[in-house]
Amino acid sequence: MSEPARRPPARAALSSGSDRVFQVLILALASVIVLVFVLSVYQLTRESWPALQAFGWRFFSERTWNPVEGVFGAASMVVGTLVTSVVALAISVPLAVASALFVAEYAPKWLANPVGYLIELLAAVPSVVYGLWALFVIAPILGRWQTAYFVDPANLPTITRCNELWAQGQTSLQCFFVPSGAGGRGLALAIIILTVMILPYTASVARDVIRLVPADQREAMYALGATKWEVISRAILPYARAGILGGVILALGRALGETLAVAMVIGDSQDILKSLWGGASTMASVIANQFGDAQAALHRSSVVALGLTLFFLSVVVNFAARLIIARLTPKGIQ
Amino acid sequence: MRTSAAVTVQRRAGLSPARRMRNTLMGALILLATLVVVAPLILIFVYLLREGLGAMNLAFFTRTPAPEGESGGGLLNAITGSLMMLAMASVIGVLVGVAGGIFLAEYPRHRLMPTIRMLSDVLAGIPAIVMGLVAYGLIVLAFGFSGLAGALALGFLMIPIVVRTTEEVLKLVPLTVREAGLALGLPQWLVILRVVLPAAAGGIVTGVMLALARVAGEAAPLLFTAFGNNSVNLDPSKPMSALPLEIYRGATSAYDENQRLAKAGALLLITLIFLTSLLARRASRRR
Numbered sequence: 001m002s003e004p005a006r007r008p009p010a011r012a013a014l015s016s017g018s019d020r021v022f023q024v025l026i027l028a029l030a031s032v033i034v035l036v037f038v039l040s041v042y043q044l045t046r047e048s049w050p051a052l053q054a055f056g057w058r059f060f061s062e063r064t065w066n067p068v069e070g071v072f073g074a075a076s077m078v079v080g081t082l083v084t085s086v087v088a089l090a091i092s093v094p095l096a097v098a099s100a101l102f103v104a105e106y107a108p109k110w111l112a113n114p115v116g117y118l119i120e121l122l123a124a125v126p127s128v129v130y131g132l133w134a135l136f137v138i139a140p141i142l143g144r145w146q147t148a149y150f151v152d153p154a155n156l157p158t159i160t161r162c163n164e165l166w167a168q169g170q171t172s173l174q175c176f177f178v179p180s181g182a183g184g185r186g187l188a189l190a191i192i193i194l195t196v197m198i199l200p201y202t203a204s205v206a207r208d209v210i211r212l213v214p215a216d217q218r219e220a221m222y223a224l225g226a227t228k229w230e231v232i233s234r235a236i237l238p239y240a241r242a243g244i245l246g247g248v249i250l251a252l253g254r255a256l257g258e259t260l261a262v263a264m265v266i267g268d269s270q271d272i273l274k275s276l277w278g279g280a281s282t283m284a285s286v287i288a289n290q291f292g293d294a295q296a297a298l299h300r301s302s303v304v305a306l307g308l309t310l311f312f313l314s315v316v317v318n319f320a321a322r323l324i325i326a327r328l329t330p331k332g333i334q
Numbered sequence: 335m336r337t338s339a340a341v342t343v344q345r346r347a348g349l350s351p352a353r354r355m356r357n358t359l360m361g362a363l364i365l366l367a368t369l370v371v372v373a374p375l376i377l378i379f380v381y382l383l384r385e386g387l388g389a390m391n392l393a394f395f396t397r398t399p400a401p402e403g404e405s406g407g408g409l410l411n412a413i414t415g416s417l418m419m420l421a422m423a424s425v426i427g428v429l430v431g432v433a434g435g436i437f438l439a440e441y442p443r444h445r446l447m448p449t450i451r452m453l454s455d456v457l458a459g460i461p462a463i464v465m466g467l468v469a470y471g472l473i474v475l476a477f478g479f480s481g482l483a484g485a486l487a488l489g490f491l492m493i494p495i496v497v498r499t500t501e502e503v504l505k506l507v508p509l510t511v512r513e514a515g516l517a518l519g520l521p522q523w524l525v526i527l528r529v530v531l532p533a534a535a536g537g538i539v540t541g542v543m544l545a546l547a548r549v550a551g552e553a554a555p556l557l558f559t560a561f562g563n564n565s566v567n568l569d570p571s572k573p574m575s576a577l578p579l580e581i582y583r584g585a586t587s588a589y590d591e592n593q594r595l596a597k598a599g600a601l602l603l604i605t606l607i608f609l610t611s612l613l614a615r616r617a618s619r620r621r
Contacts, residue, residue, distance in 0.1 A: 016521070018523055022523030023441065026433050026437050026440075027437060027441075027444070030436075030437040031450070033430065033450055034450065040460070044464070044468065046471070047467075047471055095367045098363065098371075099367055099371040099372075115368065115372065121375055121612075122371070125375065125607075128578045129378065129600045131582070132585040132597070133377075133378045133381060135585055136381075136593075136597075137377070227353055228357055228361065229361065233360075253459045257460070257461025259554040260554050287467065291470075304471075307467040310464055314459045315456050315460075318459035319456075
């Protein structure tokens with residue numbers, strides 16, 4: 001009797017020792033996540049330090065980005081990043097929510113699954129492939145339309161006047177929508193391609209949230225004689241609003257950091273907000289287009305400072321999204 | 335029966351034209367919007383099939399790009415480079431990702447758990463190009479452009495995806511299974527390794543495949559880490575090419591031949607990615 005009684009504690013002691021080793025091993029590997037984060041912050045800060053030292057906060061308010069004279073201000077790229085992202089978001093949200101409603105509420109099952117698949121695949125298309133398609137297919141279409149505008153003699157006075165304004169670094173509302181002859185590349189094309197790229201993120205979050213709306217909410221309204229649209233607009237969307245907002249902010253995070261597709265089509269110019277059809281630049285596009293060629297130390301450091309800015313922006317946006325989702329998702333569903 | 339049917343008919347007839355029209359209109363708009371959402375995917379795929387399929391001959395898979403302006407090259411350098419870098423990235427992504435997932439799911443009361451969960455979420459949102467800058471500073475500055483630096487950036491990008499899916503599938507394994515193992519006298523680590531992980535293996539593999547599909551298309555972090563290479567290179571310490579890199583270079587090149595290779599490369603890449611993610615999703619749906 002005393003033999004078996006002594007054994008289990010010995011065994012327990014043994015296993016707790018091996019458990020400890022395993023836990024330390026797992027923790028060590030998992031800590032690489034912490035390491036990656038710390039190294040990222042350290043690396044980006046260290047390399048952007050010279051630029052931040054040289055320019056301080058002016059780095060974000062200065063509009064000139066001139067590698068030749070060694071003056072670097074990120075204002076036009078910050079504005080370019082925000083404008084492209086926010087406008088693309090504004091266009092994509094209604095489309096994404098509509099497609100989520102279609103998959104969750106309208107489509108019969110045999111159609112809902114394939115359409116859901118297709119939207120998920122949209123998220124799997126690489127950035128460069130979107131860029132290639134925009135460059136070879138959409139840009140020529142926009143370019144032809146711009147050429148037609150320039151060829152039409154009726155538009156000559158407007159073109160002349162806008163060219164004068166643009167030459168002085170100014171613009172007017174009308175001139176903002178007048179083509180600037182960039183062959184299809186520019187702000188508008190970047191917005192179009194960004195819209196397509198972030199659609200699936202909002203759509204899949206919206207679909208998941210809409211599916212979480214309790215069935216009795218719908219049934220109660222149908223029982224009162226409501227139409228399908230009334231059920232959607234008064235029962236489903238208000239209930240799902242918070243979750244959709246979380247998805248929208250996640251999509252914003254994507255849009256802010258989206259790089260190559262935008263870098264390929266945006267035309268890489270600092271003339272932000274001069275013309276919708278003219279060139280612009282975003283922080284990510286400048287990193288992609290200039291980091292490899294940056295010879296001067298200050299230029300290189302300024303490009304990394306853009307990366308640091310992007311890093312903090314994405315951290316903040318992500319936190320906001322997760323906060324909203326965590327606070328507003330009904331408890332127990334997760 | 336009669337009365338209730340009559341009531342229904344009356345109700346339907348009583349629906350005011352404005353309400354009925356709004357309902358139909360919104361339904362039509364939603365259908366239209368869905369078509370707009372799905373259209374680019376179909377347009378891109380058809381475009382690449384039309385433009386790229388012709389270029390997918392034997393040379394495409396067995397030769398390297400011809401010198402600028404000449405014709406008849408292939409993307410062997412990019413195909414081997416992509417495969418090698420993805421294999422190397424997987425080592426980091428799977429080791430750290432699965433360990434992170436195990437840690438979050440199996441040691442939820444550990445005091446470091448909230449930190450690691452939060453930082454894993456933060457990493458998921460960091461733009462790929464920023465990861466490229468980080469890998470540049472960590473490796474390229476000291477050792478020069480290399481496939482290893484590219485793989486490191488891709489591996490960092492894989493980690494949060496693998497962590498998340500691993501954690502989720504581990505949490506799906508019933509607690510009773512763990513208790514049964516512990517009741518048999520197995521230590522916790524053996525329960526995790528021999529009981530819980532095998533039960534969740536399918537889901538973890540799915541997560542790894544999704545992560546691979548995601549980073550296989552990334553060119554931005556490779557621009558200044560792997561850098562690209564016009565010949566086949568199997569040495570991880572030297573610059574290496576990758577499919578997305580060749581697509582980027584080709585699409586922005588002025589030469590027809592490079593553009594042709596880029597389109598064929600895009601078709602190959604997108605097909606592989608679609609197949610991988612479809613397989614992954616099918617596997618996860620079956621469980």
